[in-house]
Amino acid sequence: MNKKFKTVCIIDDDPIFVFGATRLMKQYDFSESIVVYTNGREALDHLKPLMESKNLDTIPDLIFLDLNMPVLDGWGFLDEFTKIDPPKIMKVYIVTSSISNFDKQKAKEYAEAVKEYVIKPITPVRLKEIIKNN
Amino acid sequence: MTGQRYAHILKGTAIGLWEWNILTKEVIFSEEWAKVLGYTADEITHTETLWEDLCHPEDYQKSQQLLEMHLQGESSFYESEVRMRHKDGRYIWVKDQGKVVSWKDGNPEWMTGFHKETTLAKIDAEIKRTFIDQAPGAIAMFDTQLNYLAASKQWIIDYNLPEDIEGQNHYDLFDIPERWKEIHKKCLAGETHQAEEDEFFDRTGNPFYLRWQVKPWYRNGEVGGLLMQTSNLTTFKKLQIERLRQSRFQETVFNAIDVGIVACNEKKELTYFNNTSREWHGLPSEPVPASQLSKYYSLYQANAKTLLPEKDIPLLKVLEGRQLGDNEIIVIKTSDRDRYVRVTGNQLFDEKNNLIGAVVAMHDISGIIKSNKEKIISETIFKSSFENAPIGMALVSPEGKWLQINHRISEILGYTKEELVALKLQDIVHPDDFEPDSILLDKLLQNKKVNHQVERRYFHKNGSLVMGILSVSIVQDEQDTPLFLIKQITDITKQRQSEEDLNRVLKLTKNQNERLKNFSHIVSHNLRSHSGNLSMLVSFLKEELKGGQGELIAMLDSASSQLAETIDHLNEVTELQINDDAELKPVRLKDYIKFTENTLAALIKETKVNVIDNTQPGIIIHAIPAYLESILLNFTTNAIKYRSPDRASYIRFTTKKVNGEILLSIEDNGLGIDLNKYGDKLFGMYNTFHSHKDARGIGLFITKNQIEAMGGHIKVSSTVGKGTTFDILFPYE
Structure with missing residues (x-):
């Protein structure tokens, strides 16, 4: 199978969304491996050592980031993540159920890291677009 | 030559000659010599003691001294005037003169002389001297050498001379200046000099004043000496000077004071004006009759309207002995203003207490009257504004006593004024707020503040609490001594209550807003994520069933997507309500139009709508x-959605500056809206104006609210079948 991405990371505390997203990704051969973290803190704890290890294959190409999470939310994650110099291109997709204009506006402040602001639910159409655009 | 030789000759002469041998005591005298004494020559027997026997004992000694002086050569001749006994027993005055005529062995030997009776002359002189002595004035009589012959007692006293002045020389007694010596000389030559008043200085330098006369007196047609007569004017002069000083002093005072002084004589003729009255009146060029005085000098009654009748003119009243009132006020009209004048006056009498006139003093009290009027006015104003003030006002003494209380205080506190006066401040002020007036006063004085404002709680008579603002000001006199305090109490109980109500409402609103936020959060995150999940799961279900149970799945799918849409709207609405305080930023309008175009690029391309940006390049708005x-997205999407299928569609953005605001017009040539039908509902929630498949109706509601949240306004004009124009006004800076 020719998968589009080596590694994709989903940071979201909603198991149903994670279930749906992984199912769709598998269905459309989105990625060889999918890593899931349930909040920003957990994600950073794992991603930081990975990014330092220089093992490029295990470093996610794409991060699907939810905003509203316990412990450390999506914004908190971005604040710390953007301080780390990435060893390769890592694109962040904010995938949230928030349609708030203010969240959208805020996302633009992280334009260097954040590729797109995607509103849930994630659909096959959106997934195909992402594949197409990468 | 011997005495014998002359004896016969002497005896025959008609004058009383004598010859005397000093050494032998021999005496020869003529017939005449004896005759002076009432004898014939035969009746007198010559003895050594003859002369001594005949001479008055009081005079003998003196004559012997004079003789001795001559014999010693101290006088060029001998002269003495003595009393000698006449044959009839009385003493007569005899003048004896003689001279040593021969010497023997260096000593005087013979002396010859004569004597004659001088009684008459002597009496004459005595009378004269007595006359002079007793003269009431200061008179002195001198011989030609300025020896005193006589001086009156007054002279002795005036010049402080010894009683026994006769024979003394004037020049020895006084240091007589040359000027006087000159006068004496001229008088001795027959002139008379005099002066009515002459200034002299005594030994101590004090001035004295004399009237004097110097003239010669005559004896046998020749000048016998000088007569001097002086009158000491010093006392008179001093009085005169004193009087002059006094009158000058009075004149100066009269002219310096701001009181008009006018006097008249007993004939009612004005005789005196001081400076002030002269300034008021000017001086009359001719005497003014009493009946014309009021008119001439513009004298009016205190009402300033009626001319003063003659009988009421104060000066004339005083002259006639009528009393002036305590407050005799008249008005003098002068060119510049009306003078209110209070008049006092007195009659004038001469030294014999005869009425010779009257004088009045006129005090200008215009200023006092004016300030009195002003005082009355300001008191009236103060009183009425004090009493009727809508805030509570009270005057309080520095010791804290109520002096005056207005009606409003009674209203605020529920007590009558009388009750309040009887109450202590502690009784009506909340104990936590109580502060004695003395402390308040100190605060004001120390901080040099005129006004001090605090919040005070008072107890109403009915026990309820009155919230007040107490403002205290201090009124001081010119020496900064506090006179009283003005307290102003504003009842703010109602305001406080409504403030509390407002706060309660505010709190409530805040809570509700908080809840709304939570609700919005629930909507935007939880509810949306559930509905998102739901629609995702439905899509999986659809896929797995592959057409089986198709109808049911389709309905589930529809329900799920309608739920998602409703939640989206709900979210937008709530978000709008809670983010009213979001910050306005200056943004470039053109950038945002570009962004909109990019965002909708696919749609625009598909529908072939022409997007025209005609806005001015530099426009910045606060948004x-x-x-x-x-x-912008909403309007653009709408324009595309409701484009006319019959023509090439466009949407045009233009800007204009209008009265400091920016007008953004968004114009399309679409279907248009029937404003008569929908005008009032256009911007309402859930209204749809087009029978279009995507019409949802929430868009304009949201848009209008967003515009208003940024301080802008929106207007719409539209014609069905032609197009719609939205005019949006942004505040501009």
Whole structure:
């Protein structure tokens, strides 16, 4: 199978969304491996050592980031993540159920890291677009 | 030559000659010599003691001294005037003169002389001297050498001379200046000099004043000496000077004071004006009759309207002995103003107490009257504004006593004025707020403040609490001594209550807003994520069933997507309500139009709608970026959605500056809206104006609210079948 991405990371505390997203990704051969973290803190704890290890294959190409999470939310994650110099291109997709204009506006402040602001639910159409655009 | 030789000759002469041998004591005298004494020559027997026997004992000694002086050569001749006994027993005055005529062995030997009776002359002189002595004035009589012959007692006293002045020389007694010596000389030559008043200085330098006369007196047609007569004017002069000083002093005072002084004589003729009265009146060029005085000098009654009748003119009243009132006020009209004048006066009498006139003093009290009037006015104003003030006002003494209380205080506190006066401050002030007036006063004085404002709680008579603002000001006199305090109490109980009510409402609103936020959060995150999940799961279900149970799945799918849409709207509405305080930022309008175009690029391309940006390049507006984006997207999407299928569609953005605001017009040539039908509902929630498949109706409601949240306004004009124009006014800076 020719998968589009080596590694994709989903940071979201909603198991149903994670279930749906992984199912769709598998269905459309989105990625060889999918890593899931349930909040920003957990994600950073794992991603930081990975990014330092220089093992490029295990470093996610794409991060699907939810905003509203316990412990450390999506914004908190971005604040710390953007301080780390990435060893390769890592694109962040904010995938949230928030349609708030203010969240959208805020996302633009992280334009260097954040590729797109995607509103849930994630659909096959959106997934195909992402594949197409990468 | 011997005495014998002359004896016969002597005896025959008609004058009383004598010859005397000093050594032998021999005496020869003539017939005449004896005759002076009432004898014939035969009747007198010559003895050594003859002369001594005949001479008055009081005079003998003196004559012997004079003789001895001559014999010693101290006088060029001998002269003495003595009393000698006449044959009839009385003493007569005899003048004896003689001279040593021969010497023997260096000593005087013979002396010859004569004597004659001088009684008459002597009496004459005595009378004269007595006359002079007793003269009431200061008179002195001198011989030609300025020896005193006589001086009156007054002279002795005036010049402080010894009683026994006769024979003394004037020049020895006084240091007589040359000027006087000159006068004496001229008088001895027959002139008379005099002066009515002459200034002299005594030994101590004090001035004295004399009237004097110097003239010669005559004896046998020749000048016998000088007569001097002086009158000491010093006392008189001093009085005169004193009087002059006094009158000058009075004159100066009269002219310096701001009181008009006018006097008249007993004939009612004005005789005196001081400076002030002269300034008021000017001086009359001719005497003014009493009947014309009021008119001439513009004298009016205190009402300033009626001319003063003659009988009421104060000066004339005083002259006639009528009393002036305590407050005799008249008005003098002068060119510049009306003078209110209070008049006092007195009659004038001469030294014999005869009435010779009257004098009045006129005090200008215009200023006092004016300030009195002003005082009355300001008191009236103060009183009425004090009493009727809508805030509580009280005057309080520095010791804290109520002096005056206005009606409003009674209203605020529920007590009558009388009750309040009887109460202590502690009784009506909340104990936590109580502060004695003395402390309040100290605070004001120390901080040099005129006004002090605090919040005070008072107890109403009915026990309820009155919230008040107490403002205290201090009124001081010119020496900064506090006179009283003015307290102003404003009842703010109602305001306080409504403030509390407001706070309660505010709190409530805040809570509700908080809840709304939570609700919005629930909507935007939880509810949306559930509905998102739901629609995702439905899509999986659809896929797995592959057409089986198709109808049911389709309905589930529809329900799920309608739920998602409703939640989206709900979210937008709540978000709008809670983000009113979002910050306005200056943004470039053109950038946002470009962004909108990019965002909708696919749609625009598909529908072939022409997007025309005719806005001015530099336009900056103050906006909430998220709102501006949403607004532009909304209008553009609408224009595309409701485009006319019959013509090439466009949407045009233009800007204009209008009265300091920016007008953004968004114009399309679409279907248009029937404003008569929908005008009032256009911007309402859930209204749809087009029978279009995508019409949802929430868009304009959101847009209008977003515009208003940024301080803008929106207007719409539209014609069905032609197009719609939205005019949006943004505040501009």
